[in-house]
Every structure is written in C-alpha cells, then in structure tokens.
Amino acid sequence: MIENLRKYTGLMIVVFVILFISFFFLDSSSVRNMSSGRAMLKISGRTYDDKEVLTLGKNSFQLAYGLAGSGDFDFLQFASLLSNADQSDQAPEKFFIGRMILRQAKEEFGVYPGDEEISAYLRTLRIFAGPDQKFNAETYRNFVDKGMGHLGMTEKDLRDLASDVLAYKKIKDIVGTGLIVDRDAVTKNLALENQQVSGELAKLELAPFEEKLQPTEDEIRKFWENIQDSFTTEPKRKFTYIVVAPEPIAEAKVDDAPESLADAAASDEAKKAAAKKKEEDRAKAAAANAEARRTNQLTLDGKVDDFLFKLEEQKGEGFEALAKEYGWETKTTELFTRTAAPKELDLELRSSSRGGKTVDQLFLMDVTSDPFSKISPAVAVGENQWVVARLDSEEKSRAKTFEEARADARAQYISEKAAEALKTAANENITKIKTLLTGGKSFADAAKEVGLTETKAFTAVTSTYRPDGASEPQNLFEASRYAEPGTIADVITESDRAFILYVAKREVVKEADAAGRIDGEVLAATNRNETQAFNAWINTRIDDAKVEQLYKN
Known part of the structure; x- marks a missing residue:
C-alpha cells in the first residue's frame, strides 16, 4: 500500500478531507478519556502511562490524519508507516510504539529539528493557507485554538508532531541512502507504458463447464476431507x-x-x-x-x-x-x-x-x-x-461436519474443477489456432474453426484504456504489452470466463517531455525504495524493542 500512495493523490485528498471533518468536527468519542497515570506500555525497557499513550498516540494519530486531509501527505506517510498502515482499532497504539522508536532513533542519528525549521515547515502546510494559497496566521491560530480543542492538544503538541515528521523524513533519507534507481530500466518501462496495442480477442465462458459437472457424493466427500478445516461455523x-x-x-x-x-x-x-x-x-x-x-x-x-x-x-x-x-x-x-x-x-x-x-x-x-x-x-x-x-x-467457531459443509463443498468443487477445465480448453484452443495462423488463416477465422464464434477486435489500446467489462478482460493492456506482434499471449483467466488474446500490432507513442517524465519516475521510484527501506528498518527496531502491553496483564 505504502509504495502506491503517490498514485492516487486526487482520490486521497477527497478521502482525507472526509477524515478531517470526522476527526475535528464530528468527534466519535466524546466520552471523557480518563488518564489515571496507569502504566500501559513498556518499550525498550521504558514504561509509558495512559496519558502519554493518549496524547502521543491516539490523539496525535487523529491529528496527523486531519492534517493529511488538506493534502499534506508527509503526515499521511508518517501515520501510515508508523502504524504499519493498520486499519484496525490497534492502529493508534501501533502508531505510538513506532513514534517512540523513531524518537529513540532521533537521538542515535542526532536528528533534532530546530524551532525555526519547525516554524518554517508549518508555514508550508496547505491546511494553514489562506485564499492566496500562502500561510495565513489567523487560519493557523483558529486551528490551534479551536480545531485541536476536542483532542485536548496544544500548539506544543502540534510542533512536537511536526518535529517528528521532519525527523522521519531525514531518517528515511539516511536508511535509504544508496538505493539508486536504474534510469535505463525506468526508460524501458516507460516505453512499454507508452505503447498502443491492437489485436483481437476470443472469449470462453465458465458456465458451460460448470453445467457439465455433476459430482458424486463420494467425490464431494473426498474433496471435503482434504480441505475440511476451511469449512467452519461463524462464532x-x-x-x-x-x-x-x-x-x-x-x-x-x-x-x-x-x-x-x-x-x-x-x-x-x-x-x-x-x-x-x-x-x-x-x-x-x-x-x-x-x-x-x-x-x-x-x-x-x-x-x-x-x-x-x-x-x-x-x-x-x-x-x-x-x-x-x-x-x-x-x-x-x-x-x-x-x-x-x-x-x-x-x-x-x-x-x-x-x-x-x-x-x-x-x-x-x-x-x-x-x-x-x-x-x-x-x-x-x-x-x-x-x-x-x-x-x-x-x-467459538468450529469445523463443520460433512453434512453441514456439503453444499459449500459441492459448490467449491464445481468452481475449482470448472476453472481447471476452462483453462485447459483455452490452452488447447490456442495450440489449434496457432497452427491455423501458420497456415495463413486470420485470427477470427481460426477461432471460428475451433468453435469460438465470439471474437472482438481492439485498436490502439493504451495504459489508460478502460476495457469494456462485458466483452474485454480488465488487464487487456497489461496482458498484451509484452507479446510480439503476430503472436498469442498467455491465457487470461477471470472468475467466470477466459480470453485468448491475439496481438496484431504494438507501437510506442513519443512523449513531448520524455526526459522530464523519466526524471519524475526515477524520483518517485527512489522515494518508494526509501520508504520500503524505512518500513523494514522501523519494523526491525520494533521487534527488537520487545514491546509489552502492561494493561492486558
């Protein structure tokens, strides 16, 4: 998930604007948080109480996502990486643990963002911009005085969060040093992305293969016996x-x-x-x-x-x-x-x-x-x-008896066996069609001769093409981008059908600013590598920290 964050900027802005609203105006937990000083977590031998976990964990986690809602994606990556992009109720706690590990690393690496650096960084955030898209002091003060109030947080907490985000960015650069991306490889990949592909398709439906299957009671039982642990009751x-x-x-x-x-x-x-x-x-x-x-x-x-x-x-x-x-x-x-x-x-x-x-x-x-x-x-x-x-x-959930699982086992047996038969039939048809193509027949005529009457031509399909779901496979471009003209690609199988794909022509479309596009892709790939390196690094640190959840003892 993390390495793909930059691909969906527009969608994510919408999502996190909604998150911002929910966190700052529709507080979902207005019941008082009782900070009793109770020990909650032990990380690397140090104990943290519930007040620290609440302020530096849950509340800061919500604050980070609220800031990300305006498009400040440093906070999104920061919160996602430290919580391992967890979507469960444990995410704020995981975020807290990751943040404490990061703070230990700040000392080890000597990374201490100063007050001026923090202030300058906050002034760049979109959430504090006015109508002219520049930093607006009144907007900032309203956010600090009113927007953060329900979280019980102060300007100091905001600056502490910004300090940790700046430290995260620097440490990410340090642990990712040397992860250079091959520019030639990026250039070749972009050339493949910038293709236009033309060809033809033949389709086989799964339903006829399912209809032919009428498994016996003995076949269903034997099938169930091999995978019976997968059939369980709901708790x-x-x-x-x-x-x-x-x-x-x-x-x-x-x-x-x-x-x-x-x-x-x-x-x-x-x-x-x-x-x-x-x-x-x-x-x-x-x-x-x-x-x-x-x-x-x-x-x-x-x-x-x-x-x-x-x-x-x-x-x-x-x-x-x-x-x-x-x-x-x-x-x-x-x-x-x-x-x-x-x-x-x-x-x-x-x-x-x-x-x-x-x-x-x-x-x-x-x-x-x-x-x-x-x-x-x-x-x-x-x-x-x-x-x-x-x-x-x-x-508790338990394994179903054969009688309880019979209907599900029969349906799964038919589904799996029909899918196998569908793929086998498609490959057999490919072999026959290739022979007919060698003999000079067109793809449409060859497909018709082997019994596939439904064919469809496609023209100038690119990486941004949206296939017609009724008659084309969803991965049409991906499946055809490597196939040589005049050849048939590997079988494309979907849940209820299979496609035989013939590639007639492939040609690369030149971009006006190809060099600039390559520079951007190299930078994005380098950032992904650094992010993955940081993710692996902090997960190792968390494992070594021997985290103890004291409140469950």
Whole structure:
C-alpha cells in the first residue's frame, strides 16, 4: 500500500478531507478519556502511562490524519508507516510504539529539528493557507485554538508532531541512502507504458463447464476431507446491552403566525424591520436549540463515562442494576453471529473513519482474565446514541461436519474443477489456432474453426484504456504489452470466463517531455525504495524493542 500512495493523490485528498471533518468536527468519542497515570506500555525497557499513550498516540494519530486531509501527505506517510498502515482499532497504539522508536532513533542519528525549521515547515502546510494559497496566521491560530480543542492538544503538541515528521523524513533519507534507481530500466518501462496495442480477442465462458459437472457424493466427500478445516461455523455471542440517547429538548420556537391585515398595511420600512426581527429570532432560537442539544449530549456523555467507571470499580458486576439506577433499559440477546445481529446492534458507527457497525466492535472484544474485559467500551452510534454491552456467553467457531459443509463443498468443487477445465480448453484452443495462423488463416477465422464464434477486435489500446467489462478482460493492456506482434499471449483467466488474446500490432507513442517524465519516475521510484527501506528498518527496531502491553496483564 505504502509504495502506491503517490498514485492516487486526487482520490486521497477527497478521502482525507472526509477524515478531517470526522476527526475535528464530528468527534466519535466524546466520552471523557480518563488518564489515571496507569502504566500501559513498556518499550525498550521504558514504561509509558495512559496519558502519554493518549496524547502521543491516539490523539496525535487523529491529528496527523486531519492534517493529511488538506493534502499534506508527509503526515499521511508518517501515520501510515508508523502504524504499519493498520486499519484496525490497534492502529493508534501501533502508531505510538513506532513514534517512540523513531524518537529513540532521533537521538542515535542526532536528528533534532530546530524551532525555526519547525516554524518554517508549518508555514508550508496547505491546511494553514489562506485564499492566496500562502500561510495565513489567523487560519493557523483558529486551528490551534479551536480545531485541536476536542483532542485536548496544544500548539506544543502540534510542533512536537511536526518535529517528528521532519525527523522521519531525514531518517528515511539516511536508511535509504544508496538505493539508486536504474534510469535505463525506468526508460524501458516507460516505453512499454507508452505503447498502443491492437489485436483481437476470443472469449470462453465458465458456465458451460460448470453445467457439465455433476459430482458424486463420494467425490464431494473426498474433496471435503482434504480441505475440511476451511469449512467452519461463524462464532456466536450473546450480550446484555443498553442503547441510550440524550434527553429530548423543549425546542425554542419563533412565532410564525400568518401576516395580519395591520402587517400588510404597514410601510415597507416597517415590514423590513419586522422581517429582520423575525430572522434574528429564528437564529436565536436555532442557537438556543443547538446549545440545549449540546448540553444534553454532554450530560449523557458524562453519565455513560460514570457508568463505565463504576462498572470497572465493580469488576463488571451489577450491569443491570447499575443501568436501572440511571433509568436505562437493558436488553439481552440470544446467541447470534456477526452477520445476523439484532437490529439495535446493527447500527452504523458515528463518525468512524473506517465505517462499520456496532456489532463489528462487539465481536472485536478480547476477553481476558479481567472480569471487566467482558464490558464493551462506549460505542458511538447513530446521531447521538451510545451502546454499552456485556458479553454473557459465546460459541467459538468450529469445523463443520460433512453434512453441514456439503453444499459449500459441492459448490467449491464445481468452481475449482470448472476453472481447471476452462483453462485447459483455452490452452488447447490456442495450440489449434496457432497452427491455423501458420497456415495463413486470420485470427477470427481460426477461432471460428475451433468453435469460438465470439471474437472482438481492439485498436490502439493504451495504459489508460478502460476495457469494456462485458466483452474485454480488465488487464487487456497489461496482458498484451509484452507479446510480439503476430503472436498469442498467455491465457487470461477471470472468475467466470477466459480470453485468448491475439496481438496484431504494438507501437510506442513519443512523449513531448520524455526526459522530464523519466526524471519524475526515477524520483518517485527512489522515494518508494526509501520508504520500503524505512518500513523494514522501523519494523526491525520494533521487534527488537520487545514491546509489552502492561494493561492486558
């Protein structure tokens, strides 16, 4: 993933703008983070508490992705590499571990970005640019004073993050020194990329091969016996849970009575004044309603936080009784699978960068010897709700019996055997077509003679060509770029069909600024090599650090 980041700049800007909004304006976890000074991690013999892990890990991880949302991709690479591009809930912790390893390396390599260097770097970031695309001090101050507030972070935290990003870039250059890219190889590859290919296609469908297969019971059983471990049941879990929402507000309203005769007879100036007052009243009412909702949300957040704190003190006991004290209804499910969750536990997560539903979080719960581990964290769902659940029991995944797996085993047997038959038939047809081509027949006539009546010509296909999914393979250009004119390429197999590809002509299209394009490709390839070297280096350092997760002990 990492080496391909630069290929998708436009798409990633959109994605990370969305991430920025979710992190900075739709906080998905407004329940208080309780920093108790509890030891959380030990890295290279040094212990870090929960406050350090929160500030330098989770909150900084969110801040880095928020900055990347405006196109400052140094932060994207920094966060992705240090977290190993992890998409799970463990990503912030992995980011913290990687960041602490990087800070150790700063001392080893003597990399210490100074205050002026940090300030100059921050002034280059797009997120702090004004309408003229230059650094705007007011935009910067608003971001520091308001945008970072919900994360509990200060300007110092931002500067520390920028310092570590600058150090990462320098250390990446150091560990990647000497990884030179062969310019001639890049030139040849670009020539292959800049081709136009013309030729013809013949298609074979998978369905007829599947229809011919009618496996016996004995064949299905023997097939299942060899791979029976791959057929397993879904794990099931049973929960007792609460779904809570803020108290509804008594909405402030504005008098929207119809215009009276007196109003209609009033002067234009009086009408404008009345309309302005009504608009001001609406704005005040909307602001009052928003503030009331925010107050009720904060009240609920505090109650949920207190509820979890008391449950932790009680070692997870008394879930129902404590919920009743808060006036919350508890419900208990039957055993269910992740794909068949009750409606209330199938709600979309609120402001999650990775999407998902409540049930996904509940099935990620890792139960340990600690009784409180059976209690889920507060899961933000819907517009303003929280879900907290207790795991009551579970049924682990197990291997299916033959009777349970028979239908799936039969379907897989047919799928695999039909795919093998399809490829064999395609190769046999290629051999026959080649003989006919040697005899002077056209590809279309040769294909028709071997029973392939459906052929299609293609012309001037390039690396940017988008194949017609109904009649062309998705990798049409890739499959044809190396084949010599007048020859047939290797069989192209897809999930439900195969293609025989005849290449009639290949020609290179010259670029106006070929030298500049080659320079850019060499630079990009060098950067990919350095990134891969840094990734390997920091992973080795993390392995050597013997990281211990103290909070799970």
